[in-house]
Amino acid sequence: MLIGAHVSPAGGPAKAVERGAERACRAVQIFNQNPRAWKPREYSEQEVADFRTALAASEVDALVIHAVYLINLASEDAEILEKSRTSLIASLRAGARLGSSGVILHAGSALKNGGSVDAALERAAAAIAEALAESDGCGLQLENTAGAGGTLGRSFEELARMLELAGGDRRLGVCLDSAHLLASGYDVRSAESLATVLDEFDAIVGIDRLKSLHVNDSQAPLGANRDRHAPLGEGEIGRAGCAAFLSEPRFDGLPCIFEGPGMAGSQVQKADIELALELRAEGLAARD
Ligand SMILES: [Zn+2]
Ligand SMILES: [Zn+2]
16 A cells, blocks of 8 residues: 655645655555646656656656535536536646646535536536546546545445546546545444445445545535535544555555644655554554
């Protein structure tokens, strides 16, 4: 498992590798542009070259890109839909240039007041298929959501439906977030319950679609449908649950990103990654 953190790419993507290395990360996640604005950020040839040099010289083995939260591929507003698609394509192209293991996406949200989920899934899937057609070489991973509002991807059935409607391309995968799993009603608080959840994921989506992970603890309890992260071990998933997630054998080899907040505030620090490694060791010991 490649344990790592969400880090800032301020100063260029090579800086993100540096920040990851300082935190003992084996994987890093970045936003490829300012997450609060639509304006795309194009990396120069020099920035890409510097990133690759920094990566090769570090212990960091994987970069995942998180598409910005502004994106709503299920929007019925033509302008928002177009901006969302353009932004996703920019992320996929940036991912290809940087050799990213994938772009992680919250697909979007159905209308708040009774908008049809089926129609929203169809709109999102059509936009995903277009974004794949207009990019190459970088995977796209749909993230499971906590299920707040009309957010799409709250269940394995919804993720499977979007993958299918989008054409089931081999570049399509899934990112599972532990906090979102718990909040959307999947019990991931022990190794046994997590194994049952993954059996269900395998039956409905297929475990081979699983390409990356977010390990976050959750302030929101099981099934609360709220997206509120907690520092590792300090939330409803707790130490034992985080240890189980970090040591799950079916997650071996995958990037596993702690997004925060860290124990000392919002940013993930080296101590948080050291805690994650410690929890993984505890989890592995408990499985013997
Ligand atoms: Zn996310
Ligand atoms: Zn979240």
